Amino acid sequence: MDIARTPSTPDGNPEMADAPPTPKEPPLIRREDYRPFDWLVPKTHLDFALGLETTRVTATLKVERNPAGLPTPEIRLDGDGLTPLEVAVDGQVLNSWTLDDGKLVVPLSGEAHEIRMVTEISPAANSQLMGLYASNGMLCTQCEAEGFRRITFFPDRPDVLSTYTVRMSGDPEAFPVLLSNGNPVASGEDAGGHWAEWHDPWPKPSYLFALVAGDLVARKDRFTTITGREVDLAIWVRAEDLDRTGHAMESLKHSMKWDEEVFGREYDLDQFNIVAVGDFNMGAMENKGLNVFNTKYVLADAETATDGDYDGIEGVIAHEYFHNWSGNRVTCRDWFQLSLKEGFTVLRDQLFSQDMRGEAVKRIEDVRLLRSVQFPEDSGPLAHPIRPDSFREIGNFYTSTVYNKGAEVIRMMRTMAGPERFRQGTDLYFERHDGEAATCEDFIRAMEDGAGLDLAQFRLWYSQAGTPKVEVSLEHEGDTATLTLRQTVPPTPDQPDKQPMPIPLRLALFDRATGTHRGEELVVLDQVESVVRYGGFAERPVLSINRGFSAPVAIERSIDPEELVFLAKHDDDAFARYEAMQELIVGHLVTTVGGGLSDAARSEARGAIGEALRAVVTDDRLDDSMRGELMMLPAQSYISEQFLVADPGAIHAEREALKAWLGQTLEAELTALHRRASGQSSGMDPAARGARKVKTQALVFLAAGNPQAAATLAAAQYDAAETMTDRQGALMVLTGLPGPERTHKLIDFYNRFQGDALVIDKWFSLQAGSLHPNVIEHVKALAGHPDFTLKNPNRVRSLYMAFTGTPLGFHAESGEGYRMIADLILALDPINPSTAARFVPPLGRWRRLEPKRAALMRAELERIGAQPGLSRDTFEQVTRSLG
Missing domain, CATH: 2.60.40.1730 (tricorn interacting facor f3 domain)
Incomplete structure (x- = not known):
């Protein structure tokens, strides 16, 4: 199953809900208590x-x-x-x-x-959307x-x-x-x-x-398997949506072919059906031979879907299809083993998307998601291992930790074994456990036996929560460079003390004069501290570490900004180049928010960032897809993770100030980039997609530096747009700006796409997630809009989940944003507890906030917890968040 991949006067009717009150203390289910069913x-x-x-x-x-x-x-x-x-x-x-x-x-x-x-x-009365339910007839x-x-x-x-x-x-x-x-x-x-x-x-x-x-119609096709069997394929939708299923069908056929070639897995039925449903709690579900999908991950055309939507459809189609073996033919013994199928299948869909769209950019996208969602989960009250020890409601463990960190853990096995030996391990796993309900331990044993790995200590990745931190220092004396690595795994709820885990780190040492290195090597840090010495360096080399994000860890090091600028310009590992840019910016913002920079030091640090960004914007050797990634500032949530106690308002102010300075300083280069990218075609080839990405990124900086000029430029991009990517990118920038262009384009967008649920979801989300100072009032108004309903999970997420990411809205000093989400949870819980519970984690971050906001956030959690008859889903999330 794919979790939904989306980052007031509610109109729900609790009296119509079908969830009965539940006991105040739902039973705790423990992994150690497992025993087989008697029949x-x-x-x-x-x-x-x-x-x-x-x-x-x-x-x-x-x-x-x-x-x-x-x-x-x-x-x-x-x-x-x-x-x-x-x-x-x-x-x-x-x-x-x-x-x-x-x-x-x-x-x-x-x-x-x-x-x-x-x-x-009664399917019609099933508002939980679990079991058999009705959706639009x-x-x-x-x-x-x-x-x-x-x-x-x-x-x-x-x-x-x-x-x-x-x-x-x-x-x-x-x-x-x-x-x-x-x-x-x-x-x-x-x-x-x-x-x-x-x-x-x-x-x-x-x-x-x-x-x-x-009442459905189907786009039909056929696929010939590697052994010559013919499989009938069908994607079932409502008649008016049939024209938007072509990309989904091509994605399915590519997935089937790739799984045969890369993992040796052949489909095993005569038919494979996909059905698109408008009311769905998750992204999609891998039911054997009949996958049920949220329409969001099926329907696409250039007029209504962004490039990101196309990528999401391709990835989710692949994910659910790959489950046919990693989840269906070999399933889970119990729900504590959820990452056995989900973590493994996420890795498989990531590798597939890398092969379809390019490894470098896809890897950066995956890491950005991990850091913005899973790292905060790992450092908060809901932290848990990828194989949990207990739960009260299993629905609460369909988390980024189980899925995305689970994928990273299996990716580390692949890194240590190499692709060929990893394939031998997976072949053995499927051979041993076909038709069985297996465990994470079964998978590990197959990797040990098939790939030849010693994973005795590595098993700690399955049982310990938290994001490991690796302190890195590089000393140089004579012709020797000495690398010292030290790891710590921070305490998490119920796990105060941790043991060191094997951490595979790909690294290279660059010569400053030539901008080259001798070759990449893999160092596995499996102790608290390790020291490695390298000879033959007359000058201090520049260290590139955790290349390709070889381990899901936080690297902590004191590094000269000049070295980060060097890596941002010269590193031949795409992720490491991206990381250098991120590290340069994060280091500056953390120091600035902490009040540790003089005016002169701030000016010098900004100059280094500006130099690196200018190199990215003007480097003709970069393709635009990679350029767009390098231009993105670190997310506010990731910056907040660098503080033990964060002030969302101060972080937002400094991030926006840096963005405005860069927009002003590089205005000529950014304008030229936007002009050049605007001349590209509107096709789906990599060059056109990359051009659309950098066009919007240029607008983001220009809007911060010169809002009035950027509003004019964004309005022109909106009017000229031939794709949803360009239109949505322009509207995203305009929603954060005052002025008539914002109002005019929002009205035009709604009128143009009224009646198309997925596009109107975008309309809600763009406004709710904007940086506009009046975003709270906008969300209140949208909650009363005739097109808003609490009964459709997509619509609820489009408005309120987008809002939880806003520093000026959700984190408003008054606490009004926290209260708004708490009110939503209380209204939604009797209708759809699974969706309601997913809004609790943003409120669970109170321990990591400055005292005033922390108190306001905690008070809302206590208010929710005091509500009688809470669902098991919400009750567990609230009690764990309060601690």
Whole structure:
């Protein structure tokens, strides 16, 4: 499953919500308490009589005792909000069943039985969007992590694998298309309408079950596998969206071919279906053979989608397809092993995107995401290892730590083994565990045996939370350079003391005179401190370290700005060049915010940054995609991470002051860059995409340095735009500026795209995430807009999640921004607790803020926590955030 990749008077109706109040203390589930389920379920048959208001589900389970389980006289089947209409065992209706905390308890005495249960559910009333729910007249499912228990009673856990046969019947006018997992085996008509039957021959856990019924059309294609099998492909959407599915189909075919070539994984069914759904809590879901996607990650054309949208679709399509092996054929034993499938699959989709779009820029994008989301998670109250030890609500652990840090941990194995040996390890993993529910330890053992690695100490990456810090110093005496590396892993909740972990660091030593190095090497820091000496340097070399971001660590070193300028100009590792720019700027801003610079020192530091940025802007050897990355200032969230206690207002003021100085100092160069990039074509080739990126980055600096002139330039870019990338980039700049251009273009944008939900999401997000001083008032007004609703997760995220990133809005000194998000959580929790809980972490950063804001933020968390009947999702996030 892909987590959503997006960074007031709510209109929700809590009375219509279907989430009952939950106990104040949800049970704590511990990894150490795992034991196998007492029964196996080799076969499952589901019969659905479909309706929006009422759907009747008849589930027939073939069960037999699990030799690894306990000899229990009963079976306990998970349920959530269900009451059985009928329960039968071996064909006999049973009256001795009971309900225990939602679980159906059925007495069983023999070794094998057939259990049949009938339940009724209301998809239209399912505002949680978990289980079977209605979305704009269609029916669809979301079962990961624990949604299947909202459909029927079942051992809803990932280690119970079953083969499924699914029969669906319903009104052919309302539901002309009937889809489920696997392959279609029969269809027809009866007195109730029409019906279809699907069979999935591959055993799977219940979280991978899927059903879709609705009035849909498909873009169809075929793919020939490496062994010559023909696979029918279809992307199902509403008729009006069909023209925007071409990129998604091409992305799917590229993914299938790449997975065969790079990982040796061939698709294993006759059909592969994707369905786009407008109401969806996440990004997409990898259900076996029937992937259900948020429309955001399917629909695209140049008029409505940015270059970033195209990249997001390609990456998410690949991610869910790659799950067919890393998640479906080999699944998780329990939810503590979530990173087994998600971290591994994120790495696979990252490597795929690198091959499709270029390694350098993709790597920088991935690291920027990690630092802006996962690093703060690692240093806050919600910090946890990539394999957690306990949870109360598993939905809260679909985190950047599990996904993105999990990918970095497996990437480190690949770095140490090399691509060929890493492939040998993954081949062994798939061979050993195909058709099984595996653990992270199973993966590690396969990498040890297949790739020839010793990972005994490396296992600490799975059990220790926190971002390691590596202190680096380089001394030079005579002709010898001495490199000293020292690591610390900071304390995190429940883990005050940490052990040193193996940290693979790619590094190179540059000769100052020639701007070259002798070659790159890999140093693995596996102790608290390590010293490495290098001879043959008459002059002190310049160190380039953690090249390619070979380890997810924070590098701490005292380095002369002149050396950072040197690396920004000369480093042949694209990430290291980017890193030098970031380090130069972050170091200056941290010192400035801390009040440690005189006017003369500030002027000198700005001069060094300006020199480096000028080199980037004018370097003809750079392609524009890389130039655009090098031009981006470090995010405010990343700068804040450099402080034990941060003042968001002071950081924002200094960051904006630097941006304005650079915009004024380099106005001629930036204007020339914008003019040159504006002459590029509007195509999708790399040169055109790169030109669009630098065009917007130039506008960002110019708007800070000369707002009036930039507003005119941005308005002209908006009017001339032939792509959404150019139009959105111009509007993003204008939303942060006062003046008539802002108002005129926002009105034009809305009128131009009114009715297109995904584009109107952009309209909300651009305003809510802007640097405009009146952003709070803008968000209040937008919350009352007729197009805003609490019932659609995309719309909620587009407005409020964008707002949580604003220094002038969310972090307003009055605390009004914190109160606004707390009000949202309280209004949203009864409707959709999964989405509501995702708004708690921004409030959980209170310990890292200056005292006034910290007190205001904590007070809002306490107000939420005092609300009776909070969902398990929100309750856990709030209590952990408060500590």
